[in-house]
Structures are given as C-alpha cells and as structure tokens.
Amino acid sequence: MRRPTKVLVWIGLFLAAVMGVAVLLAEPLQEAFMANPIFNGMILTVLVVGIIINLRQVVMLGPDAAWIRAYKASRVTQVPPKRGVLGSLVTLLTERADDQRLRFSPVSSRALLDSVRSRLEESRDLTRYFIGLLIFLGLLGTFWGLLDTLRAIGEVIRDMRITGTDATGVFDELRAGLEAPLSGMGTAFSSSLFGLSGALVLGFVDLQAGHAQNRFYNDLEEWLSTVTQYGSGGIGGSDGDTTIPAYIQALLEQTADSLDRLQRAMARGEEERRSADRNIMALTEQVASLAEHTRSEQKAILNMVRGSTDLQPVLSRLAESLDRRGADQGEMVDVLNRLEQETSRMVQTMQNERGDMAERLAEEVRLLTRTIARQRDDDR
Template identity: 40%
Template sequence: MAVETPKPLSAPRIYLIRMAVFLILAGFLAFILYRPIWNAFLSNPGLNGLIVGVLLVGIILAIRQVARLFREVRWVNSLDLRDGAYQGRAPVLLAPIAQTIGRKTGNGAVSIDAGTMRTLLDTIGARLDESREIVRYLAGLLILLGLLGTFWGLIETVGAVGRNIADLPTGGDAAVLFDELKNSLASPLIGIGIAFSSSLFGLGSSLVVGFLDLQAGQAQSRFFTELEDYLTAHAVEEPVIEAPRGMPAATGFGGAELAGALDKLTTTINEGGGGRQATQAMANLAEGIQGLVQHMRSEQQMIRDWVEAQATREKELKAVLERLSSQDKG
C-alpha cells in the first residue's frame, strides 16, 4: 500500500511577525515617553537596570522558542516516508521521531503504530512545555522585582518620615513647625519615586514578556497539532494475533504499551530529565509490567481451559466411537 503525500507543516512565520510588530509599537511608545521614563529610571537605576536586563533576556528566549520551530518544520516537510530519508540537519525537538524512523528504515514504507505514536507525541509535548518554563518564570520574576522595588521604596519613605518627625523641635510657633515639617518631607518623597518607578518597569516588562510567551505558546500549539495530524495519517493499527479455532480470543494489555513506557523512560533518562518525570516514567513502566503479567496469566488460564475442554471433547468422542464399535461387533 503506497503512502500518501502528507500535508506539509506550516512555518510559524506569522508569530514572529506579531512579535516584531508588538516590539516595534512598544519601542515607539517608549520613545515618545522617553523623558518621564528616563526620570523614573534614574530614581533607582540599579533595580530598574536589573529589570530591563531580565526583559531583554525574556525577549531573546521567547523569540528563540519560535525560531527553533523552523528547523523542525523543514525536517518534517523534507521527510520521505517511503525510505525514511530526509534533507538537512537532524532535528532537536523531534529527535525521538528521527530515531524511531531510523530503526524502521529498510523495511519499505515507514509506518508508526498507534502506541508508539502516542508515546512520541507525549515526549514531544513535554519537551515543548519544558522549553517555555524559563520564559514563564521570567514573566513572574519581573512582577516580583517590581514589587520588591515597591516595598523597598515604602520602607525608605516610612523610615525617613519617622526620623524627620522625631527630629522636630517641641514647642515654638506652630507656623514655624509646619514649615519645618513641610521641608523635612521632601527627602522621604524620594522613596515614593523608587517604589512607583520599579513597579512601572516591572509591570511593563512583564506585559511585554507575557505577550511574547503567548505567541510562542500559540506557535508551539499549532506545530504540535499539525505534527499530531501528520503522525495520525501514517499510524497503523497493531496486528492482532488470532487464537486457534475454538479458543477464545485474548483481550487486554498488549506489549505495545509496555514498549512505549520503556521507550519513554529511556528517553527521559538520556535527556537528564527531572526526578518527577523519571518517577512518572518508572511508574508507567511498572504499571505496564503489571498489566502484561496479568495479561499473560489470563492467557495461560484461557489456554488451560481450552485444553481441558478439548480433552473432555476427546473423551466424549472416544466414548461415542467405542459405542459405535461395540454395536458393529454386535
């Protein structure tokens, strides 16, 4: 059966365009508000500079998440399922698929069974989610840095106000005391500037990184969906071994699920995955082994029942033949 030409995967170019347009608009707005933004930056250049640095790192990582999909899309579109050949460099995100196809090469058209396909999709989905964790963390970190500046400024303000009130002389003219209090409050207002400037930079930067992460997530979701459709179009059903005539067919857990769980555990260990992922993969493998053992026991019981039934039938047939033989002799 010939393998149909699959629908090519679409490149995530539109998402890079959206990112570029958003960054241009944000840069244009910052250019228009350059003077007040610069004055706010000088209120606390150390913390605000750290926020801007984290913002630049988040922008680079978010753009990289989308840009790396171009290599994977080109690999899938150049893949020839008739012999497993492809053009260009080997993929990174889709390395499990490349290894699976490499093992199947030489047996005619490459086909992937349903169990293996689901295991591969789960592995690739986990890789895509892990690649975005740093960008998500940076988006939350920017908000936390803004709040840190806020509390820092408020602590400075409250402390300065308390010291100024304690230094006011007692007694004297009320008008003079009011003028002294008014002049002494000028210094604590600097802390308010620190608080609001850090909040401004933190929230604004988190907004930028959050939008870029949203576009990266949409690009990866479309890539994963199209890849799933691609693999589903070429997945084949697992062959079913028919039982002997008169013996009930075996149903239950098969070896494909166990092989898939073992492949997933091996991939997780080779990639240096976290303890939670390795534990989950080992749990899946243990569950698969347990299911396989139960399946083997049920098959053994069915075989024993079938053998006993065949033995009973043979005894009945032997008794009938003996009666027929005795009648013929009589």
C-alpha cells in the same frame, strides 16, 4: 508543517508598539527609571533576556518544521537539527528513511508525541520563571521604597522643631524633610510600574511562543496519525507489516472470553468447596455432640441396670425369709412377688429403650455416611 513566521511577525509588531509607547513617554519613563536605577535596571535586564529566550524557542521550531517537510516530500533526509524538540523522532525517521511505507503503532505514536510535548513544556518553564521573577522584582522594589518612605517620614517627624513664630521657616524645613519620603515613594511606584509592565510584555511574548509550539505539535500529531497503523505490532515497512488477520483476532477474543469464564467458574468452585468444608465441620461437631450425649445416656442406663441387679439378691433373701416364717405371711409374699415382677418389667423396659437408642444411633451414623459420600461426589 507550518513555519513559525506568523508568530514572529506578531511578536515583532507587539514589541514595536511597546517601543513606540516607550518613545512617546520617554521623559516620565526616564524619571521613573532614575528613581531606582538598580531595581529598574534588573527588571529591564530580565525582560530583555526573557524576550530573547522566547524568540529563540520560536526560531528553533523552524528547522524542525523544515526537516519534517523535507522528509515528507522526498524521504531524503537532510542534516537533522542538532538540538531541536523532535529528539528521538529524528533518529527514528533517519534510521527508517529507506522504507517506502513507514508505519507506526498507536503506542509508538503516542510515546513519540509525549516525548515532543515534554520537550516543549520544558522549554517554556524558564520563561514562566522569568515572568514570576519580573513580578517579584517589582514587588521587592515597591516594599523597598515603602521602607525608605517610612524611615524618612520618621526622621522628618523626629527632627522637626517648632520654635518661635516663624511659620515660613517651619514650612521650608518640612518641605525639605519630605523630599526623602517622596523619593522613597518614587522608588516604590517606579519598580511596580516597570515590573508589572515587563511581566505583561513578556507574558504576551510567551503566549505567542506557546501558540507556535501548539501549532507545531498539532501539525506533527496530524502527520503521525496518517502514518499510524492501527492493529500493527510495531514500526515497520511493507515487508514487516504484522497486521493480525480477522479470524485470528476473533479466535484470540474468544479464547480470552473462555479463559475469563473459566476463571469465574474456578472462583465459584473454590467458594463452594470452602462452603462445603464449613458444612462438614459443622456436621462433624454435631455428630461429636450426639456421640457424647449417647455415651452419657449409656452410662445412666448401665447405672440403673447395676442398681436393679443389686436389688434382686436382696429380694430373693427376703422371700426366703418370709417363706420360713410360714404361711401366715403369704400375703406379704404375694406383695413381694408382685414387686419382683414390676422390677423385672422395669429392667425389660430399660433394655428395650437401650436397643431403640442403639438403632437410632446406627441410623444417624448411616445418614452421616451418606451425606459425606454425596458431598465428595459434588466436589468431584
């Protein structure tokens, strides 16, 4: 773990250069400061507080880095830093100080690094706020001075009186009236000067503090990578090493693959079962429609049979009547006999068609039974 001394040196050199420039420009800076001492004093106060906070953040990295170096060197823990950025890592290393072979899991290492990173980011939030506050105060002083300038110009124009021919008096009056607008412009530009300059100085100091924190974080990450046990189940020493053997890991991977294939097969089986259920429902609807059509045809055939049955007694009575009329009506009797034969043949034909229809219906029922039985076998 590297000490943050180099960063402190860079910050000191930069602040010394800024102070040197301020000494060289002491008179104009003093005049600019006195143009608006309230706003400029607030800006300088925020700048000084921001620099102190950044220096404190860099200095606080020293005890943490020294503690890590001492821990790596001898594993004999000195007094840990009370309010450092290591946080839970200090507590954990203190509890495991007697282990001869300290090991972390990758998950534990990442969690510890994330904890340190969050602490470092939180410590820099206040500095970023101070940089924004410096810019805001500079802009606020600028607008304040511009408002004073506009107000003073309005008063000068309103109070100016041009009477007589004394141009010298008018010019003196105008010059006296412009002192207030010029004072307002001084307020505006001086606030902008100090605000933006302070933001620039504090931004450089914050940049150096960020570099120091990044170096600290990178060193900590490199050290944790040397004590990370990949494949380990947690934190432990030589007695608590829980590395999984290669053959067990291979068995676990094979089991996971088998479970994955089984899950996909079950999903496909479920989809096929749903498709079969839909097919059975469609087939059931078709069979119901066929049965309805068959019942309609049976009703039509029965009506035809009843009609032919009712016609036979009439024909019989007509034949008897013709027989009584004598032999001269033999030709008519022959015609009636032929009509009776044709009627009988028609009845026979309808009976044959009814038998064929019953056979077709039985064939359809047998086909439906075989289809349902085959579908149940596929589901099993």
